[in-house]
């Protein structure tokens with residue numbers, strides 16, 4: 374068996390751990406549930422026990438190259454502290470990296486989960502052909518990751534690429550970050566559910582009455598069935614994404630933007646409005662498209678769905694400690 378690394382995708386609901394070899398082959402995956410209510414120490418102990426036993430099982434036949442952990446929050450790369458982590462409330466402002474390293478007795482690569490997802494897509498997914506990309510991960514919240522010249526762009530301390538807090542509407546819905554109108558309030562699963570619950574569209578109100586357990590997936594299904602209120606919500610998701618992507622494309626003229634996370638499964642419902650808005654708002658996108666028309670190398674900006682889906686962050690986390 375080949376040498377391997379261990380990747381961890383720590384979310385507010387799922388805690389997934391995988392051993393992956395250098396060719397990207399999955400050797401073993403351990404799917405756990407994040408027991409948030411039991412507190413940080415419990416979750417960390419459980420995670421580290423699973424990592425240790427996985428390493429012990431595989432090490433006789435290959436060398437452990439390292440451990441990478443992706444987390445849903447802003448990571449201070451200097452200190453390994455986590456900041457702004459609504460899905461893991463008691464983890465914020467704590468030295469998470471040091472606590473994991475102390476338990477495992479070894480260094481770990483600690484990274485924001487969307488940055489890890491961007492690495493995963495570049496390694497094995499939609500972005501294999503490019504060295505520069507941005508990813509928008511649409512889940513409970515909206516995450517973002519930026520790769521420039523094959524490397525995660527960290528910014529000053531590791532917090533670059535927080536695309537979920539790009540402002541869509543200065544007078545819009547209040548955001549958990551303290552301001553208003555952030556993308557996260559329009560394009561996350563939470564936002565979709567919220568908008569459905571507060572909709573006054575008679576068709577959507579009627580559909581919701583018969584099905585009170587509303588989810589973003591259910592709203593998507595209604596949109597695809599032609600429900601006017603649900604369609605309006607997904608139009609707003611697409612329009613908001615188009616606006617945010619236009620800002621990123623205008624700033625960076627990237628060759629690829631990947632849309633990941635669970636809400637990306639609603640691509641068919643939101644993509645038309647996304648592209649309409651992007652064409653309207655980004656001269657850079659339009660100019661790149663027209664300058665490269667007919668270009669066999671396909672150099673225009675590609676806006677595409679994630680190929681690895683919910684595994685992007687897990688594979689990316691495993692890729693982090695491997696040699697370049």
Ligand SMILES: [Zn+2]
Pocket residue numbers: 537538548549550551552555557
């Ligand atoms: Zn915000």
